[in-house]
Amino acid sequence: DIQMTQSPSTLSASVGDRVTITCRASQSISSWLAWYQQKPGKAPKLLIYKASSLETGVPSRFSGTGSGTEFTLTISTLQPDDFATYYCQQYNSDSTFGQGTKVEIK
Amino acid sequence: QVQLVQSGAEVKTPGASVKVSCKASGYTFTNYAINWVRQAPGQRLEWMGWINAGNGHTKYSQKFQARITITRDTSASTASMELSSLRSEDTAVYYCARGIWSIHSASYYLDSWGQGTLVTVST
Numbered sequence: 001d002i003q004m005t006q007s008p009s010t011l012s013a014s015v016g017d018r019v020t021i022t023c024r025a026s027q028s029i030s031s032w033l034a035w036y037q038q039k040p041g042k043a044p045k046l047l048i049y050k051a052s053s054l055e056t057g058v059p060s061r062f063s064g065t066g067s068g069t070e071f072t073l074t075i076s077t078l079q080p081d082d083f084a085t086y087y088c089q090q091y092n093s094d095s096t097f098g099q100g101t102k103v104e105i106k
Numbered sequence: 107q108v109q110l111v112q113s114g115a116e117v118k119t120p121g122a123s124v125k126v127s128c129k130a131s132g133y134t135f136t137n138y139a140i141n142w143v144r145q146a147p148g149q150r151l152e153w154m155g156w157i158n159a160g161n162g163h164t165k166y167s168q169k170f171q172a173r174i175t176i177t178r179d180t181s182a183s184t185a186s187m188e189l190s191s192l193r194s195e196d197t198a199v200y201y202c203a204r205g206i207w208s209i210h211s212a213s214y215y216l217d218s219w220g221q222g223t224l225v226t227v228s229t
Contacts, residue, residue, distance in 0.1 A: 001168075032208065034215040036151075043201055043219035044151065050208060055217065087151055091213035094167060095141070095153035 002026050002090050006098035012106040019075040021101045023088035028068045032092035035064055035073045038100075039084045047086075048073065078103070108132040110140075110202050110220035117226045123190040126223045128202030130183045136160040139205035139214055140185035142176060145222075146198040156205055156214060157185055165213075192227045199224050 003026040013019050023033065031051040036044035046055045048064035051071055061076040075082055083105055088098040113127040128140060141156040155166035157176040164176050170189070178185045185202060199222040205214025 030211075032211040032213075032215075036216075043203075043222055044216075045219075046215065046217050049206070049215045049217075089151070089153075089215065091208070091211055091215050093212050094165070095213045097143075097151040097153065099150045 002029060002093055002096055004088055004090055004096050004098040006086075006088060006101050008101060009099065010102045010104060012104050013078050014106045015078055015080055017078045017106075019078050019082075019103060021073045021086055021088075021103075023066075023071045023073070023098050025069045025071075025090055025092075029090045029092035031067045032090060033064075033066070033071050034089045034091065035062075036087045036089065037082075037084045038087065044087060075103075108204060108218040110204065110218055112200075112202060112220040112223045115224040115226070117228065118192050119229060120193055120227060122192050122227075123188055124192060124225050125186055125188040126200050126202075126225070127184055127186045128220050130159075130185070130204070133204075135178075135183040136180055139207065140176075140178065141203045141205045141214055141216055142174075142187045143201045143203060143216070144198040145201070146195070149198075151201075152198075154187070154189075154200075159185065189225075192225075194227050197225065197227045 033051045035048040038044040052064045085100045085102045139156045142154040175188045202220040203216035204218040
């Protein structure tokens with residue numbers, strides 16, 4: 001099984017900050033990585049697929065980079081609606097998710 | 107618009123089975139896969155398996171292989187996931203999600219999700 005590890009687990013930030021979350025795979029997954037946002041009590045929402053492709057309707061302040069084993073999700077200017085937990089998912093071989101990164105208000 | 111509507115919350119005793127359904131609308135059901143993902147309280151998302159709604163082919167996580175069955179009813183645009191031999195550790199919110207296949211990958215990313223179904227396993 002491919003293991004996915006995110007860092008940090010929790011991130012404290014303020015509105016307007018630039019935020020970066022890292023996701024590492026235990027083996028190469030090419031660009032088969034997606035990012036999701038989840039708010040309490042809600043289903044996850046797709047943000048990014050194929051490492052860097054922005055899902056339709058997702059604000060352009062979200063961006064993704066990386067390939068192989070290391071990936072990042074960046075929020076260029078944090079907005080109040082962005083405080084949530086973010087998960088990465090590899091879909092190169094079956095599917096596994098990272099443990100999540102909670103973005104909280106500083 | 108794409109919508110996935112899941113069945114309601116369930117309470118089960120250890121050893122029982124549970125079946126959760128997921129009704130799709132707003133797209134051609136047989137053109138996509140349906141994946142099942144669960145989330146135990148305070149835990150990460152955990153992929154369980156998928157079904158190709160067109161041909162009925164399934165793939166299960168090794169962790170659940172012996173206990174899970176995913177089916178679909180194309181006439182009702184509905185997928186279902188049955189998990190047997192329930193134990194307390196199966197207490198979780200279970201989600202269905204539409205899978206988008208990428209050429210050269212072996213699995214799906216998930217672009218639309220159901221609202222989730224809470225399954226509680228307790229004596």
